[in-house]
Amino acid sequence: MSTDSQSTSASSPAFEFKSGVITIPVLNLLSTDIHVITHQLREKIKQAPEFFTNSSLLLDLSALQDQELNLALLVDAIRNSGMRPIGIRGGTADQHQDAKDLMLPIMAAQNSTSSAKQEAPVKVEISTQKIPEPVASTAIASTIINQPIRSGQRVYVKGDLIVIAQVSAGAEVMAEGNIHIYGTLRGRALAGVQGDESAQIFCSDLQAELVSVAGNYRISEDLDESNRNTPVQIYLNNQALIIKNI
């Protein structure tokens, strides 16, 4: 028994690399005064401790415009407040060096050039958003539907749409944000219908009649056979609709 399991563990892969997209809060720094930052941050955390405590955090230094900042002290202060910085974005070369010393990854700035992206050995895409106001956190409207969407039914939501069932042929789901379908997609799915080009569609089995992101669509006939009947991620890259197996 033991030899069996040893041989399989040696021959089968112990891990696999995958790219993933997560949404995390970004702390857009407007001041270098660590005391002020810490004080204001603690006030925010007090308002919604469940939301902020142990939450990952990306530090955005691009608004500081090359001002001096003691990154080590700041990271320490934030950790003491209960949040977990996981990287920085923007900032000067010195600050990048500080981040490396602190073993914090440096993310590409928002309007990065393609060369900056190529530097990263493993591409990790992080879509970001401003820290939501505690009251506004309920306004990140996701709609969850847990029954099948049948032929002839139409669903339109303002935020993200999450369907924990199938979307039948002849049904139509539309979202101004992203669409997640944890079932077979046989109907039509249109994400970013108000023009949000960063919207994406995820589904666990693609058999769609039509998929569209911000008006860029593809019909069933034009789907690549390798994408059909598989879990996929659908997004826009320079106005081109990319369908990728996940």
Added chain:
Amino acid sequence: MARIIVVTSGKGGVGKTTTSAAIAMGLAKKGHKTAVIDFDVGLRNLDLILGCERRVVYDFVNVINDEATLNQALIKDKRCNQLYILPASQTRDKDALTKEGVGKVLEELSKTFKYIVCDSPAGIERGANLAMYFADDAFVVTNPEVSSVRDSDRMLGILSSKSKRAELGEEPIKEYLLLSRYDPKRVKLGAMLSVEDVQDILSLHLLGVIPESQSVLSASNAGEPVILDENSDAGQAYVDIVERYLGEDKPHRFIDEEKKGLFGRLFRS
């Protein structure tokens, strides 16, 4: 309180009326007082399948318009004293049905009956909508072919959004799949969708499979619900369906091709 069952499909010719007659007769034979209503106003068929076409005096529309009482219009079945039929009007059309009128009739029937089976017309218009509006349970009759499956899917969407239960935010209608005219031989050849294919598309609880059978046609022509033909496989399938609906645990039959015995194989032409 009665339980209201709608037999529906979207598509025509899949076996709604055959199923309504069989299910109603099956429930009545189990000792439950059952009424079956023909909602197909203008294309009256249920009375023929149940063999009571010669006894129709008043109909559903007469009752809705207060031209007759419910008791005058209900026809008692001669074979089973627990079964009553409310026939449709042949001279009117579906606009004669109103939501208030149908509601009133169903409410009155609910006082004395245990089950009310509503035989829906094809389509998704007024007649079909009113047949399903007040339902507690829906039997969705589907043939193993793509257009029937898609129409059933459409009907399921309507059941979950336009019924009284949906409008009032009550517990949704319980939906059951009845796969009719199933032929395992043709499924094996790839010429027909399989039970799994249909269930995959509809994600619906399977109540039973009714095999394609000559006995259905001859029973219809004779005005005898096929469920009374104990020798036919379709009749047995309906008996199973009624018993499963009533909560008995019966294994599914007629899904796989029957294995032929030695003699069957020897004498097969």
